[in-house]
Amino acid sequence: MPASHAASGRLIPVQRLRPGDHAFVGYGDDEVRWEAVTAFVRLGLARGEKILVLPCPEVPTDEVLARIDFPNRSPVRARERGQLVITTMRELIRPDAEFTAARQLARLRAATDRATAEGYTGLRAFIDMGWVADLGADASTVARRETGARSLFAGRPYTEVCAYDRRRFGREWVGAMEWAHPRAVLERLGGLRVALGAGGVLCFVGEADAANRAAFVRPLELALARTAAARRLTVDLTGLHFLSVGCAVGLLVLVRGAAGHELVEVRCDRGQHRMLRRLGAEAVPRLAPIQTEGGARPC
Incomplete structure (x- = not known):
């Protein structure tokens, strides 16, 4: 596909x-x-x-x-x-x-x-x-x-x-x-797809679980490197059916280390937003979790 x-x-x-x-x-x-x-x-x-x-x-x-x-x-x-x-x-x-x-x-x-x-x-x-x-x-x-x-x-x-x-x-x-x-x-349950949306938004679709942690983290690393000059990145998680704690922590760790960025906006649904907040998102400089209204479609 x-x-x-x-x-x-x-x-x-x-x-x-x-x-x-x-x-x-x-x-x-x-x-x-x-x-x-x-x-x-x-x-x-x-x-x-x-x-x-x-x-x-x-x-x-x-x-x-x-x-x-x-x-x-x-x-x-x-x-x-x-x-x-x-x-x-x-x-x-x-x-x-x-x-x-x-x-x-x-x-x-x-x-x-x-x-x-x-x-x-x-x-x-x-x-x-x-x-x-x-x-x-x-x-x-x-x-x-x-x-x-x-x-x-x-x-x-x-x-x-x-x-x-x-x-x-x-x-x-x-x-x-x-x-x-x-x-x-998605043809397979448990799969994870990654793509660039309009404006360079990094879109995740499927399940970001323990089995897919590397497939989740690596695109984030590459996207942060790619947007270093622009100093801004938008990540869209609303296409995920499941976001594991391990993947969410991986996101927070990478954003915390992205000192060259002024803003990393993360679009998320209510459950994802709550998880990121509980994991300490508010203490991560430049991270802005944005809860979508009414479960908006990804990208």
């Missing part, structure tokens, strides 16, 4: 998806494909949303259920009460047999309204695009749907992830569909 996704704020961890988000995720491994969908389902359950999962038609339902049930069986109860539904594109557009963008959008719009009427906080759908070959849909129809679905999301409690198997679709097609979505989701 291009680094420009992170730099533009398009790339986010699956945990950062919100109602109104229409996101792309790619995969090229049969094991990796389950990471995003499992997290997507569990977060939806925790947020009181109704969830539709449309797996690749070639994957047996028993395998889908086994994957999303692991390591505990809380999704079983959600299926029993109707909060979690494993379905197919064929079932979604039934009784019609032919896929059209308008037909699918109408069904999902009605499903969203039904979900809220049933008392759920909204609807989220994870759609594996393996259905395209199964229904014989042509590329132009799919493209029109992906680029013309804004009314399904704008101001509505609906969240959708479209998953593309890179082994099934051509490279150019996957790239085009990637950019057709307003958001792109």
Whole structure:
């Protein structure tokens, strides 16, 4: 996935998806494909949303259920009460047999309204695009749907992830569909991506945990060296789902040692801001942690 996704704020961890988000995720491994969908389902359950999962038609339902049930069986109860539904594109557009963008959008719009009427906080759908070959849909129809679905999301409690198997679709097609979505989701849970945003802002997306400490600290070192002449640096942490104490301490240590800088601004969410303050951010010269309003998007 291009680094420009992170730099533009398009790339986010699956945990950062919100109602109104229409996101792309790619995969090229049969094991990796389950990471995003499992997290997507569990977060939806925790947020009181109704969830539709449309797996690749070639994957047996028993395998889908086994994957999303692991390591505990809380999704079983959600299926029993109707909060979690494993379905197919064929079932979604039934009784019609032919896929059209308008037909699918109408069904999902009605499903969203039904979900809220049933008392759920909204609807989220994870759609594996393996259905395209199964229904014989042509590329132009799919493209029109992906680029013309804004009314399904704008101001509505609906969240959708479209998953593309890179082994099934051509490279150019996957790239085009990637950019057709307003958001792109990190393929692997626990991953960390770094990119330069507008104005040279250093953007982090994913998880800055113990395993990724070196991958977090090293870009900070390089960015401080790069901006020594300008004497200012802005770091954006709002794309992180997790920030470990070790990584936060690493940030404070590096900023404390950056004597040539007049200001290092750190954009952070409420939890990150609280952590930095508890670790002594106020005692670090030139460090300015800025809490974003309303959980602003990164970069």
